[in-house]
Amino acid sequence: MKDMFSLKGKVAIVTGGNGGIGLGIARGFASVGGDIVIAARNAAKSAKAAEAIRKDFGVKVLEVEVDVRQEKQIQGMVKKVLDAFGRIDVLVNNAGINIRKFTQDLLITEYDEVLEVNLRSAYLTSKYVYPAMKKVGGGKIINIGSMTSIFGGGKLIAYGTSKGGIVAMTRAMAVGWGTDNIQVNAILPGWIDTELTQRARVELEGLNEKVLARTPMGRWGKPEDLAGTAVYLATAASDFITGVALPVDGGYAVSI
Numbered sequence: 229m230k231d232m233f234s235l236k237g238k239v240a241i242v243t244g245g246n247g248g249i250g251l252g253i254a255r256g257f258a259s260v261g262g263d264i265v266i267a268a269r270n271a272a273k274s275a276k277a278a279e280a281i282r283k284d285f286g287v288k289v290l291e292v293e294v295d296v297r298q299e300k301q302i303q304g305m306v307k308k309v310l311d312a313f314g315r316i317d318v319l320v321n322n323a324g325i326n327i328r329k330f331t332q333d334l335l336i337t338e339y340d341e342v343l344e345v346n347l348r349s350a351y352l353t354s355k356y357v358y359p360a361m362k363k364v365g366g367g368k369i370i371n372i373g374s375m376t377s378i379f380g381g382g383k384l385i386a387y388g389t390s391k392g393g394i395v396a397m398t399r400a401m402a403v404g405w406g407t408d409n410i411q412v413n414a415i416l417p418g419w420i421d422t423e424l425t426q427r428a429r430v431e432l433e434g435l436n437e438k439v440l441a442r443t444p445m446g447r448w449g450k451p452e453d454l455a456g457t458a459v460y461l462a463t464a465a466s467d468f469i470t471g472v473a474l475p476v477d478g479g480y481a482v483s484i
């Protein structure tokens with residue numbers, strides 16, 4: 229039987245892999261032997277994250293400075309990865325932002341920015357890694373959704389739209405690329421303690437108490453809580469699973 233949970237000899241790109249959930253996932257991949265590409269804008273933050281991964285796991289790590297809103301930069305990033313490693317096996321579309329405003333207050337520029345970072349980028353990055361995955365006989369794409377892929381919120385017009393779209397996009401790619409042996413799945417994180425949600429705690433009064441009350445496990449998730457599920461969806465263990473949206477949420481989605 230093949231080594232079901234190994235990424236040895238494989239190359240995994242994580243957009244937004246220099247912090248928060250992306251870094252938790254990148255470290256998970258490195259722990260099972262994968263070489264890692266950290267694709268984000270803040271070069272200093274990426275260099276720090278890459279150095280820690282190299283030191284802790286002994287794998288190769290490439291940092292690529294990329295704004296995922298820019299098609300040309302995504303194409304350039306894919307080229308750099310292929311020049312460095314010669315292959316791409318796994319892509320995690322994780323880069324994300326939120327701008328919390330009611331529909332009537334949200335500017336079109338703000339709406340576009342959130343959709344471009346959270347949704348359009350997943351389409352572009354997947355599209356440009358596809359030829360490389362096809363060349364090596366298959367691949368794994370993991371799109372990061374959210375509880376807002378399922379539930380609504382008044383100030384989530386842009387963010388919720390992007391995260392609902394991520395699930396539809398996941399299904400479309402899963403169906404389109406099924407016979408290419410590319411499995412495309414989504415992870416829907418619950419409330420995870422990161423820079424993104426530290427800001428939310430300031431912007432949304434009482435958020436901490438609400439999260440603790442509604443999450444059956446009674447705590448915020450940590451970035452490393454996403455690692456196991458991401459490893460599962462990135463390795464041979466999940467070879468016949470495609471198009472699913474898997475909550476990793478301490479039970480939030482089944483609680484009232």
Ligand SMILES: NC(=O)c1ccc[n+]([C@@H]2O[C@H](COP(=O)([O-])OP(=O)(O)OC[C@H]3O[C@@H](n4cnc5c(N)ncnc54)[C@H](OP(=O)(O)O)[C@@H]3O)[C@@H](O)[C@H]2O)c1
Binds near residue numbers: 244246273375
């Ligand atoms: N935390 C949660 O509770 C939670 C729950 C559900 C879903 N999520 C989702 O999980 C993902 C990660 O969020 P997080 O909580 O880990 O947030 P975070 O700590 O703020 O990390 C966001 C990451 O995205 C990158 N990024 C943002 N804009 C980018 C751009 N234009 N181009 C390239 N990279 C960009 C950032 O790197 P640079 O700034 O260096 O570019 C950073 O690495 C997001 O998709 C988010 O929506 C989070």
